[in-house]
Amino acid sequence: MHYQVDFQLHRQLAVHLLEEFEKLLGAMAPLDKLEGREPQIFSERDRKLEEARQQRRLRRQEASRNVLPKMLAMTGEWSALALS
Numbered sequence: 001m002h003y004q005v006d007f008q009l010h011r012q013l014a015v016h017l018l019e020e021f022e023k024l025l026g027a028m029a030p031l032d033k034l035e036g037r038e039p040q041i042f043s044e045r046d047r048k049l050e051e052a053r054q055q056r057r058l059r060r061q062e063a064s065r066n067v068l069p070k071m072l073a074m075t076g077e078w079s080a081l082a083l084s
Helices: 007-025 030-034 038-075 077-083
Strands: none
Touching: 030 038
């Protein structure tokens, strides 16, 4: 069997996958650096990281508020505390 290989398509796919991989690793794409977007990209990355930290903090606070009443209700101690 003989297959026709579209090298341009393979190259485009490889470039796309490399760009996505760089984003996942937090690497700066060379073109972004050359065009001076490095400060903007890093500040956006910092903002997103802080936003994610805040969301995790809120989820942990909410979970800790819900855990104690559930634990006490499971052991039967909640009703004893509520009556006292």
